[in-house]
Amino acid sequence: MDYLTFIQLLDSTVRLATPLLLACLAGLFSERAGIFDIGLEGKMLAAAFFSAAIASLTGNVWIGLMAGIGASLLLSGLHGLASITFRGNQLISGVAINFLAAGMTVLIAQDWFQQGGRTPSLVGGARFEGITLPGADAMADTPIIGPLYSELISGHSILVYLAFAAVPLTWWLLYRTRFGLRLRAVGENPASVDTAGISVVGLRYAAVGICGILCGVAGAYLSTALQAGFVKDMSAGRGFIALAALIFAKWRPWYALWATLLFGLFGALETRPDVIEALIGMKVQGQLLGALPYIMTVVILAGFVGKAIPPRAGGEPYVKER
Amino acid sequence: MDVMPKWAEVVLVPLISLLLAAIISALVILAIGEDPVAAVKLMVTGALGSTYGWGYTLYYATNFMFTGLAVSIAFHARLFNIGGEGQAMLGGLGVALACLYIPWPHWSLALIGAAFMAGLFGAVWAAIPAWLQAKRGSHIVITTIMFNFIAAALLNYVLVNMLRPKGSMDPATARFPDATNLPTLHDLLAPLGIAFSKAAPANVSLLVAVAACFALWVLIWRTRLGYEIRAYGHSESAARYAGISPVKITMIAMIISGALAGMMATNNVMGEAERLVLNSTEGAGFIGIAVALMGRSHPLGVFIAAILFGFLYQGGAELALWTSIPRELIVVIQALVILFTGALDNMVRIPLEKVFLALRRRKTRGAG
Amino acid sequence: MTPETTTERQATAASTAPAIELKGISKAFGPVQANKDISIRVMPGTIHGIIGENGAGKSTLMSILYGFYKADKGEIWINGSRTEIPDSQAAIAAGIGMVFQHFKLVENFTVLENIILGAEDGRLLKPSLAKARRTLVELANDYGLNVDPDALIQDIGVGMQQRVEILKALYRQADILILDEPTGVLTPAEADQLFRILGRLKSEGKTIILITHKLREIMETTDTVSVMRRGEMTATVKTSETSPAELAELMVGRKVLLRVDKTPAQTGEVVLDIKGLTVIDDKGVERLRGVDLQVCAGEILGIAGVAGNGQSELLEVLGGYQGGTGEVRLNGELLDLTGHLSDGQSRRNHGIAHVPEDRQREGLIMEYQAWENTAFGYHHDPAYRAGLLMNNTAIRDDTTGKMERFDVRPPNPKLAAKNFSGGNQQKIVLAREIERNPDLLLIGQPTRGVDIGAIEFIHQQIVALRDQGKAILLVSVELEEILALSDRIAVMFDGRVMGERLPQDTDEKELGLLMAGITDTDAPHSVAEVEANLAKAASAEKRT
Secondary structure (H helix, E strand, O other): OOHHHHHHHHHHHHHHHHHHHHHHHHHHHHHHOOOOOOOHHHHHHHHHHHHHHHHHHHOOHHHHHHHHHHHHHHHHHHHHHHHHHOOOOHHHHHHHHHHHHHHHHHHHHHHHHOOOOOOOOOOHHHOOOOOOOOOHHHHOOOOOHHHHHHHHHOOOOHHHHHHHHHHHHHHHHHHHEHHHHHHHHHHHOHHHHHHOOOOHHHHHHHHHHHHHHHHHHHHHHHHHHHOOOOOOOOOOOHHHHHHHHHHHOOOOHHHHHHHHHHHHHHHHHHOOHHHHHHHHOOOOOHHHHHHHHHHHHHHHHOOOOOOOOOOOOOOOOOOOOO | OOOOOHHHHHHHHHHHHHHHHHHHHHHHHHHOOOOHHHHHHHHHHHHHOOHHHHHHHHHHHHHHHHHHHHHHHHHHOOOOOOOHHHHHHHHHHHHHHHHHHOOOOOHHHHHHHHHHHHHHHHHHHHHHHHHHHHHHOOOHHHHHHHHHHHHHHHHHHHHHHHHOOOOOOOOEOOOOOHHHOOOEHHHHHHHHOOOOOOOOOOEOHHHHHHHHHHHHHHHHHHEHHHHHHHHHHHOHHHHHHOOOOHHHHHHHHHHHHHHHHHHOHHHHHHHHHOOOEOOOOOOHHHHHHHHHHHOOOOHHHHHHHHHHHHHHHHHHHHHHHHOOOOOHHHHHHHHHHHHHHHHOHHHHHHHHHHHHHHHHHHHHHHHO | OOOOEOOOOOOOHHHHOOOEEEEEEEEEEOOEEEEEEEEEEEOOOOEEEEEEOOOOOHHHHHHHHOOOOOOOEEEEEEOOEEEOOOOHHHHHHOOEEEEOOOOOOOOOOEHHHHHHOOOOOOOEHHHHHHHHHHHHHHHHHHHOOOOOOOOEHHHOOHHHHHHHHHHHHHHOOOOEEEEEOOOOOOOHHHHHHHHHHHHHHHHOOOEEEEEEOOHHHHHHHOOEEEEEEOOEEEEEEEHHHOOHHHHHHHHHOOOOOOOOOOOOOOOOOEEEEEEEEEEEOOOOOEEEEEEEEEEEOOOEEEEEOOOOOOHHHHHHHHHOOOOOEEEEEEOOEEOOOOOOOOOHHHHHHOOEEEEOOOHHHHHOOOOOEHHHHHOOOOOOOHHHEEOOEEOHHHHHHHHHHHHHHOOOOOOOOOOEHHHOOHHHHHHHHHHHHHOOOOOEEEEEOOOOOOOHHHHHHHHHHHHHHHHOOOEEEEEOOOHHHHHHHOOEEEEEEOOEEEEEEOHHHOOHHHHHHHHOOOOOOOOOOOHHHHHHHHHHHHHHHHHO
């Protein structure tokens, strides 16, 4: 494998890891606050549709992004209503949200565009284009560093840079601010937060809200940056891979980056069977590679490789004790 | 004292939840410019207006009975099995192997053999997450989700690389031998002098599903195993005290659950398609969740909810055929049912409890 | 949010106003009236006790004061001003701090992080933590409350955790401190240390409310005491002017027999013989460290000790749902401690009955009806079987008889366990276990959360079983109960048996020292020594 192929592989890793990373951080906020969220998939899907649809109608991708975030937030609000206000089962609520998004996106897409559940292809300002960083073209011919900078680091859409910046930001928010302390506390022992006079409900809604925003960006990235338009079920299990990455990352921001990059790499390799063959000297089935993140998650969950301990109050609705 | 009488708990709460889901669905239909009343009429005639419609309704209902029961038995042990879909896929593989490689003399024997294989494959696919939960503490919800994806990848691999007949481009097995083809309701009812549509796929495995409902009712409410499963579901610590092994119950409940989900394949793979194709389950494993929630995990409730969803499925197909409403409307209704009967249960229950409390106060005041 | 203060101040306010005054507080949960028209005055700089039975409404009242619940009726006055307390934030702003029975700490946070949680200065953590570190040093100097600010909560003992809770309140500048059953998890020595801290706080002008059901604590530490019974305040008296007997009578509403009537034990053969029993839990902590015990037919062996010193594990091993090593013989026959015969079923087959410590988490399925609970653990009994199925009619009939004989009220076999009172729930468990006619009865905390009427009945049943020549192993954290029921007492500390005593030859003081791990009970001991001993045990636990 030559250097350029390698750089291309990493480049596509970054592209594929971006939505996973955003969704994984989204899940991190929610689950660190004690709200399990298996509805990441649905929120991403809804956001993917609405950003593409509105971008297509207005011709402005930024308005599209806002619409995507709005749709995702709406579903987050529903999840909050079910699991925080009405203390329902968080897992069941997540399942419902996934189906709601899967059904509603196609229903509305069909109603609006009559194209069999897709949006028209996005062109021009309706799409996030890659940004050429300063000096990228000039440096392109420099050996080693040139391709690295111009191919791998430069040329991504703004959302990719946003996603990567979100990692240190999440870390800082979680471990260096009052909000982060309270957020982590409410996921470990909500009673400690409640007796300290802080609203458990408020904190959890805030966390679920942040989760909604990040899922919204992740979905918008899928339909307006990675691809040029929405197609039915385009999230394709990414929400679940993000969930897997979250467990893999033991609910920590920096680990989340590495986990999603790893899963992104699997995704990139899946499209390049030639590279795998060159690397390990044998053919590997695409299906197997696609299933690898899921298999690895099961292995991690089983505690064979480093035990992942979830936030202690995760999944349990908070009820004041008498 | 319990605030609500039992009938309200069992009938009224799910009914109100269903009503809420129906109202929102009607609004959705209105929003996309169709007439909800006309839609319902179309659904009723399409799904229940002919033996052809009934044949499809019951065919779908058979799938949902199996997967609904699968989710229910796990619920009783307080295990959330989201993996019905994957278990049903593996069940399909079991059916395909049984039908393709064993020369059955008669369909009845083939059904027994295929049901056994389907149950076995589904049970194994559920037993792994169960073992990981019981022995390693891995969250069963996450592992069963992962196993759905792994099952899809596995099935894809097996169909493409192993079971696909030579020269075929289609990722599917060959047709099953004629001896394994199950009699449809048309065949079964004809000797009784009842005319039933020849084209509808409802078949003898409907009777298997009904029998499974009854068997599960006996198991849960009348046997020691059922008593132990329910006890474990209510309180793991108490179960341990009573000498009920958490590992044993987790394994058994999930194995039964997986076997039931797997046995769905006798209907869709053996009874209808008569070969194994990719995505033969069509999400029935997930609909089992809605069915179990609506049926309150009671086999009778599951039976009724499964027929309701069978109706929705067939009615939805008719809608897609005759109107601009896509089939995905059913997915939305399914989501709403899960939402209202599962996650937003308290939203319906709490106001209702207040009503009953107020009624009782008035009664005691009237008496006093 | 600041408390909403009205302008109506009492004329005489200022210096003589009560720190807390509650006027006519009422609170109902659905059909249950938890507090009925309660009024109370607590003067500043005093320790005020609130005593009452389980479910008398003490905790509800304090939760109202701390803003957890809103009272249906009534007024709260703090330092002479009418104060609304809609939430905990308002309570904290009014200078009220609360130490709950179950600590509200984040296990994987440090002491410092727990202390600033909710009382941070500004949006960033760094300055808040620095300030808290400085304040903590001052508080330690002022009140003798020493803690390591950087230790994780999960690594420190319960006594230390309680200290963190007190520090949390003081850090929020609480002038009024409410402690809910603070000694339940402490050894007598740790409790004494706590009371010394409270004394110091009082001398610095803090007002303290102590909620407890232990008469001794009230008599020793409080200035005034209020008694609650069934949601009502039955009396408020000066502690110096009352007696334990009077308080007990006020609590229960009638004269109480503080002793159990029983004849001397007619001891027979050894029924239970334990040698070198060791238990290591799934976290790798050694919970029992080589326990040797014997229980004979016709005797009650009482195990005294502070909760968490291995008594629960002892019951669990004997009950068959915790693995262990060592030798346990029942009537000379070796019991399987780890293999496939180590479960509740095989123990029951051996003639061991078990009334567990926590009836709601272990002894009963709360959602099951009374008759289903009667079969619980004995559901394999052939008498309850009809072919492959369960014989529900037979179980129901059996339950009707049991409910009658044990005076369970209401005597309705179809009522779910959760709808019975604590005492009646316990009677259902007792009826199930005692009527099996076991050779050995394991019984943990037999009267926890049980009203006094039922306590007498339960004690009589235990003694009656002993008089039939059965062996009984009793575990209780209530020293009074141990002293009243036992024919022999073994004291456990840190997974070991510290010593055995006869009830007539010992007293609470000696047992208290044994409970803190000190065996030479005749020598004089300083509190520091007791504390050091406890700290050693706690850190040993951490290491293993």
